[in-house]
Amino acid sequence: MPVLRILGNLTSSALLGLVVVGPIVALCAAAVLDRGPGGEPRVSIFSVAITALDPFVWTCVRNSMIAAGAVAAGSMAVGVFVGRLVGDWRFPARPILVAAMSASAVAPPAIVALGLSVLFGAGSGSPTAWGGRLGPVSRFVPADWGWYAWFWAAIVQGGSISALACLSAQQRLDPAWRDAARLAGGTRSRVWRKLNWPLLRPALARAAGLVFILTVADPGAPMILGLRRTLGYQILSVGLGDDPFPSIAVLGLIALFVCVVVRVILNGWAGPEPSTWPAAAAEGRPLRAGSWRRSATAAAFVGVWGVIAGVPLVAVLIESTCRQPLDGASLGTAGHSLGALAGRLLDPTLGAIVVHSVWLGLGVCALFVVSGWLARSASSASTVGPSGTLLALVHAGVAPPLVMGVAALSLPWLAGLAADAIDGTSPTGLALLFRHAAAAIASDPFFFLIPTVGVWLAMTPTLLAVWEGGYGADRAREDRIAAAVLAGASWTRAHRLASAWSRPDSIRRFALTTCLAATNIAPALLLANRVENRTLGPGILLLREDPEFGLGAASALAVAVLAVNVAVVFLCSPARLAARIGPADHRKSA
Numbered sequence: 001m002p003v004l005r006i007l008g009n010l011t012s013s014a015l016l017g018l019v020v021v022g023p024i025v026a027l028c029a030a031a032v033l034d035r036g037p038g039g040e041p042r043v044s045i046f047s048v049a050i051t052a053l054d055p056f057v058w059t060c061v062r063n064s065m066i067a068a069g070a071v072a073a074g075s076m077a078v079g080v081f082v083g084r085l086v087g088d089w090r091f092p093a094r095p096i097l098v099a100a101m102s103a104s105a106v107a108p109p110a111i112v113a114l115g116l117s118v119l120f121g122a123g124s125g126s127p128t129a130w131g132g133r134l135g136p137v138s139r140f141v142p143a144d145w146g147w148y149a150w151f152w153a154a155i156v157q158g159g160s161i162s163a164l165a166c167l168s169a170q171q172r173l174d175p176a177w178r179d180a181a182r183l184a185g186g187t188r189s190r191v192w193r194k195l196n197w198p199l200l201r202p203a204l205a206r207a208a209g210l211v212f213i214l215t216v217a218d219p220g221a222p223m224i225l226g227l228r229r230t231l232g233y234q235i236l237s238v239g240l241g242d243d244p245f246p247s248i249a250v251l252g253l254i255a256l257f258v259c260v261v262v263r264v265i266l267n268g269w270a271g272p273e274p275s276t277w278p279a280a281a282a283e284g285r286p287l288r289a290g291s292w293r294r295s296a297t298a299a300a301f302v303g304v305w306g307v308i309a310g311v312p313l314v315a316v317l318i319e320s321t322c323r324q325p326l327d328g329a330s331l332g333t334a335g336h337s338l339g340a341l342a343g344r345l346l347d348p349t350l351g352a353i354v355v356h357s358v359w360l361g362l363g364v365c366a367l368f369v370v371s372g373w374l375a376r377s378a379s380s381a382s383t384v385g386p387s388g389t390l391l392a393l394v395h396a397g398v399a400p401p402l403v404m405g406v407a408a409l410s411l412p413w414l415a416g417l418a419a420d421a422i423d424g425t426s427p428t429g430l431a432l433l434f435r436h437a438a439a440a441i442a443s444d445p446f447f448f449l450i451p452t453v454g455v456w457l458a459m460t461p462t463l464l465a466v467w468e469g470g471y472g473a474d475r476a477r478e479d480r481i482a483a484a485v486l487a488g489a490s491w492t493r494a495h496r497l498a499s500a501w502s503r504p505d506s507i508r509r510f511a512l513t514t515c516l517a518a519t520n521i522a523p524a525l526l527l528a529n530r531v532e533n534r535t536l537g538p539g540i541l542l543l544r545e546d547p548e549f550g551l552g553a554a555s556a557l558a559v560a561v562l563a564v565n566v567a568v569v570f571l572c573s574p575a576r577l578a579a580r581i582g583p584a585d586h587r588k589s590a
Helices: 003-034 047-053 057-086 094-103 108-122 129-139 145-170 175-183 190-217 220-225 232-239 245-272 290-318 337-347 348-381 384-396 401-423 432-440 450-468 475-486 489-496 502-516 538-545 550-574 573-581
Strands: 034-035 041-043
Touching: 003 034, 003 047, 003 232, 003 401, 003 450, 034 401, 041 401, 047 175, 047 245, 047 290, 057 145, 057 190, 057 232, 057 245, 057 290, 057 538, 094 145, 094 290, 094 401, 094 550, 108 145, 108 220, 108 290, 108 538, 108 550, 129 232, 145 220, 145 290, 175 190, 190 245, 220 232, 220 538, 232 245, 232 401, 245 401, 245 550, 290 550, 337 348, 337 550, 348 450, 348 502, 348 538, 401 450, 475 550, 502 550
Parallel strands: none
Antiparallel strands: 034 041
C-alpha cells in the first residue's frame, strides 16, 4: 500500500541517517564528556585542549599525512601507468597482469610489512646510513628505513586499487570517441590527454582518496615496523590503555577532519562526474591487438610487480612453514614443511582465533542484510534529496576504518555515562527505561558485540556496493523496477527481479561479506584484541610479539588471511573490485 510504503521509506531513511550521523555524533560526544574527580559525568573541553595542543600529536598527524599522501600519489601513478599500458589492448600478459592486480588489491599492508620484517629482520625501523649524506636535504628525508617499508607495504594494495579503478573507468569509454579523435588528426598521447584523462580523472581521484583514507590511520604496518610517530599507532596505543576516553575520540576526530579535507580537495581537482555515459560502452570496449613492445613492457611490469608484491608474501609463506620458531625475524635454516603450517593452524589457540573470526564475519553479514534493506528502501524512495544525500555519504566512506572502530568503542562508554547521569535524578517512566537500556549497552555481554558493529561501520561503503552494485545509482535498475511493478509484480518481487537476486548471487554475497569481515585488521585490532574474542587480523600482530607463539604463528595466520582474500577476489571477479570506485552512475550488479 502507498501509505505503508511511504512510512517504510521514512523509517529506512531515518535509520540510514542514524548510521551515517551516529558515529560522528558519538565521537563528538565522547570528546567533550568526561568523569569528574568523584566519578560523576561532566562536560569538559580540557582533554580536547590537552590533546589538540600537544605538539607530539601534530607531529604524528604530519607524518601520517605525508606518508598517506605519498602512497596516494604513487598509487595514482601506478594506476595511470597500468591504465595506459593495458587499456583496451589485447596481449598475452594482460590476464596475468589483471589477476596480479586483483590479488594485490586484497593484500593488507600489515601482511606485506610482516613479510618485509621477515626479509630484512632488524633493518625494519632502523636508521639508514645514507640519509645524512644528503646535506641540507636530509632534514626532509626520513632517516628511519621503516617509513620506506611502510610506503612499500601500502603501495602494493593502493596501486592495485588505483589500477583496477582506472581499468574499470576505461571500460565505460566509447571507442567511437577515440576513433573520431584519431581521424581528426590527434596522436595517441593527445587523445589520452584531451579525451581519456578528463573522463578518467574522477575515478582516479576517488581511488586516491580511498587509498589516503586507508593509509593515514592504518595501525597495522606502523605497529609491525615500529613507527610510533604515526596517527594510527597513537590511536591504537591510547585505545589499548586503561582509560582511552576522551583522548582517543579527539584523535579520531582529527583523523576524520584530515580525511574530509583531502576528499574535498581531490573532488575539486577531479571535477564533476560525466553526466551521461554512452550506451555503446555499457557492454565493454572491444580489445585491439597490442604490439610486441607493449607485450614486452607488460611482461616486464608483471615481473617487477611480482617482486614488489610477491616477494614479501612468499617470505611470509616460508616463515609459516618453519618447523621451529625462529630467533628474531630471519628465515633461518631449521627446515620447512607444509606440515608445520598445518600444525600451527590446528593449534587450539589459533583454532579459537579462526572460530572467533567466523562468528565476526557472520555477525557483520547479518548486519549487512539489514543495511542492504535500508539502502534499497531509501533508494526506491528517491535518488535526490535527503535519501540520495544519505546514500551518497554512505558510499563516500570519508572515515578511516580505525575511526569507525573508535566510534563503536565509544558506545558502551557513553552508555555508562548516561546511566550514571540518570541514576542521580531518580528516574521514572521513560527515563527509567532509557536507564536500563544504557546499562545494558554498558554491560560486558554487549561489549562482545562491539567488534561486529565496528567492522560493519568500517566496511559499509565497500560492501554496500557489493550487495546491490550501488543502491540509488543505477538508473537502469530503477527502470526495471518500474517495469516489473507495471507488469503486476509486488514491490518486493520487483526489487528482487531488478537486482537479479538469484540463489547463486546470494551465496556469493554472503561468502564475500563473511570472508572480508573475518579477515579485517582495522578496526578489529582495536575492538577484538582480547583473548576471548581475538580474530585473525589482531592475532597476526599480537601473536608476533608473544614469546609463546612468535613470528611463525603470526605468519601462519597471515597465510590464512591471504588465502581467504585471494579466494574471495576470484569469487567476486576483478571487475567487481573496481566497480565501487568507478563512476557512480554505472555500477552494475554481478
